[in-house]
Amino acid sequence: MKAAVIVFPGSNCDRDAATALELITGRKPQMVWHGDAALPDVDVIVVPGGFSYGDYLRSGAMAAHSPIMASVKAAADKGVRVMGICNGFQVLTEAGMLPGVLMRNRDLKFICRDVLLRVETTASEFTSAYTKGQVIRIPVAHHDGNYFAEPAVLDELESQDRVAFRYCDAAGATTEAANPNGSQRNIAGILNARRNVLGMMPHPERLADPLLGGTDGAPMFTALLNAFA
Amino acid sequence: MKAKVHVTLKSGVLDPQGKAVSHALTALGFDGVLGVRQGKYIELDIAETDPVKAKPLVEDMCRKLLANTVIENFAIDLEG
Amino acid sequence: MKAKVHVTLKSGVLDPQGKAVSHALTALGFDGVLGVRQGKYIELDIAETDPVKAKPLVEDMCRKLLANTVIENFAIDLEG
């Protein structure tokens, strides 16, 4: 599996994503500077977390319009897998590659902590190594993770089985109390219609190494690896 | 010339910031705060001096960057 | 009645957001962006109907919460 990680000015989980990818796939991803004209020929593109352009104006807004995103979009249209984590998810929505927006957290505060997610679909190359309904523990670290879309859009996401993860409690119930940021219908991650683009607020790359306190994030990368085995 | 842009949330979109401000004002003892909505105010200094040309230019800026039209409206005032 | 509040950075205070927006607009190909300043726009719905009383009330809100007068200015418009 060949992977690339896009680096914007202000990205800061680019190295974390690369470290996790290398740990699990055994192969170093290519780091692609936003100003580079061409995207290398890869199977997977990660748009990492961080604060591209400081998250000024709106999270992800400026990065979404950088030239490299046009190439990422073109690659996705050809079927390349694109995974947006945290700020990467914000960039993908701002770029119109995923529906909805990520607004300021309900409590207006930055939140960094482990949350529980329920795996809503295994019908994607990102989530196939989990079981449907499985409850996993993954950290969030964001100020703007409050997923919003019009009800019709949410209905469509649900009817097409495109909700990848929801915030839930230990029993798997998607309660209000288990929702860290006020996201509509507890949505933590979604897929595009073609199912080759995933955006999620939680950071699977942060719990992929047992030394860091858990490995529930690792199956995301294993699944991708298997898709190219 | 100057362009003053107001970016506001569409009605129907929940505004956590506005809600928090309203809450905080009440907590500070300000009674009678019925509602608060928070938006952005952006002042642009542009080289264009012809309002007829400036208007669509700034609209384009709003659509491409300054506002996210999924949830936000924008309004533009041009000045001298 | 409605109070429209503009909170802007005092002149001379660094505006990282405005700076970044200006940069991004130029990168998007908008020439002739000479400067950008970003502020907040807050719409308040208040129970008070008398403008003479509303003005000092909203001023007080600005001073206590909506603006930090160390670095920000505020302006208030009252409506209907």
Added chain:
Amino acid sequence: MNQTVAITPQIVAEHGLSPSEYDRVLAILGRVPNLTELGIFSVMWSEHCSYKSSKKWLKTLPTRAPWVICGPGENAGVIDIGDGQAAIFKMESHNHPSFIEPYQGAATGVGGILRDVFTMGARPVANLNALRFGSADHPKTRHLVAGVVAGVGGYGNCVGVPTVGGEVQFHPCYNGNNLVNAMTIGIADTDKIFYSKASGVGNQVVYVGSKTGRDGIHGATMASAEFSEDSEEKRPTVQVGDPFTEKLLIEACLELMATDVIVAIQDMGAAGLTSSSFEMASKGGLGVELDLDMVPVRETAMTAYEIMLSESQERMLMVIEPGKEDIAKAVFDKWELDFAVIGTLTDTGRMVLKKDGAVVADLPIDPLAEAAPEYDRPWTPGVKHPVIAASDVAEKPWAEALKALVGGPDGSSRRWVWEQYDHMVMGDTVQRPGGDAAVIRIHGTAKGLAATSDCNPRYVGADAVEGGRQAVAEAWRNLTAVGATPLAITDNMNFGNPQRPEIMGQFVEACQGMGEACIALDFPVVSGNVSLYNETNGQGILPTPTIGGVGLMPHVEASVGIAFTGTGQALIAIGAEGSWLGRSLYLDVVCGRDEGAPPPVDLKVERRNGDFVRGLIREGLVESCHDLSEGGLLVAVAEMAMASGIGANLTVSGPDLHAKLFGEDQARYVLAVAEGKAAEVLANAEKMGVPARRIGSTTGSDLVVNGEAVAVAELKAAHEGWFPAFMA
């Protein structure tokens, strides 16, 4: 033009120079300075830049050890951590700005300390923050807490450096002067460390980063001046931070540092371009000539005075060899940062500033630095307080007392704070906040760094010698409790007005105590910062020498946390039985008495007990470990239980049960060890002459003391509930 402003005694006074200091200015120059020159003297001789009241005593602190590569005097301290790598760290205060504008004051505090560290060639890998606020029921406190915490997080999260530890305390002495002490740790290769000493006549002086504006002019003098009631009204200019630009600056500097272009580099911190250029030239024994028209500015018509005194953030000054500008410029262009050659190094020993083709300042560098005032301020020793016998302290039911301690402002969980900080970014956080010390893996290695910040100002206020010792010992103990070898400290000395002999006495005595502990524990001071005049209307803060400690783990996976890891483990107490209630949290919170002498620190015992505990952890004999500090034995055990949800059954026999459970005697730890290892651990302790005794086991979901039970869940609700309820 400012050159024509007449220098009146009033203008001199407004610049914070005393008449005798101004006489010195006249003597050095042999003429009246112009306004720009006066401004330069004023900031260079401010308390903040010159350490004029504190220098004499700071010099007494031990700063050496075989692993110290660079002690105080540079931007940050440097220690050897093996394998060709160094840890570079420092702590710095941003107290006054954070009181006036909590968000930006705290944010720019973090930005400033980050620059101190990466300017030396280190990639910042961890931030800590020690925060002290007024009493929880003071009307301003919540607003300050909210703003400061958001500011610390806003900056650190955006630059992508994890904030892994710190402290939060409340005390009425901080009502008018909160403390914000920020610490950064970075990692560099030992052969790639950059210093600020300029060299090479003819080399270029280069400005990089953000443009210069009119912000924070007089910030350095403000930070050294006592507050009065109306300074809140005057609201002096504070700087606004731009963490995005800082992130670019980090990446750009580190990229350029990988080449051989940089001769010397210095961040522009307090007193901006003035102190950075002055210090670089002064250290190199050289002169410097700057063309202020070349300085990137973001406002029009800035005067020389303003350019030299601006404290705009996210700026650096470098010396590079001529001919290498293009390499440097290409890097800064890539990161879209300003880059300008603004001057050259000369052999004149003078600082010459030009603007609009004219010389606007011409000052001798060495005399100005050497003649910087240094005071031996009068001081009086602190009044000793009586030792309070346990039998003179009311004995309240333990469960009630425990709930009050873990569920009050002092003892409650700080989760509300550290969950607003990204403490995991960079993917190396092995022990997250909430334990004794944070542990991060050194990226790409099996090693780890541990970090903590500590001070108990109530102890220092009661006895500054003992309190100074204790602060250093507690930092050492917290590092030990995770299994790390403590290596060195940075200190942030926060005190009141040094012109009052009793305050100066606190400073002198705290230095004495700290120094003794540093020597006994092989734990030298490698960097630090002094913040004086923390007073409002003559009300000083408690003396607060915050200690930031750093330790090393050869095998990071061997580190332990405070959370119990299972039931059926033996609980072993290391160190003497509790007896000391003077200045304890119990006496203060439960009995409403903030009285007596603080617990004495026996540094030999401290070292012996700590070395023993660390050894056990390294041998893999320990499941979890917690040192005993505020609240004593029972609070420590309760914290271990609450962190895990697992209960414990303890047997502790009276008399003076309250002192045994809540006494704050020093040099103590609680260990949870596998039942099968308990005998071995106790036998080892006996061999080493370390007091150790079995106090109980981990079991169930209740905390049981002598047969009486409290649900851990109930304690946890109180512990986790206080902060969010307070801030709601």
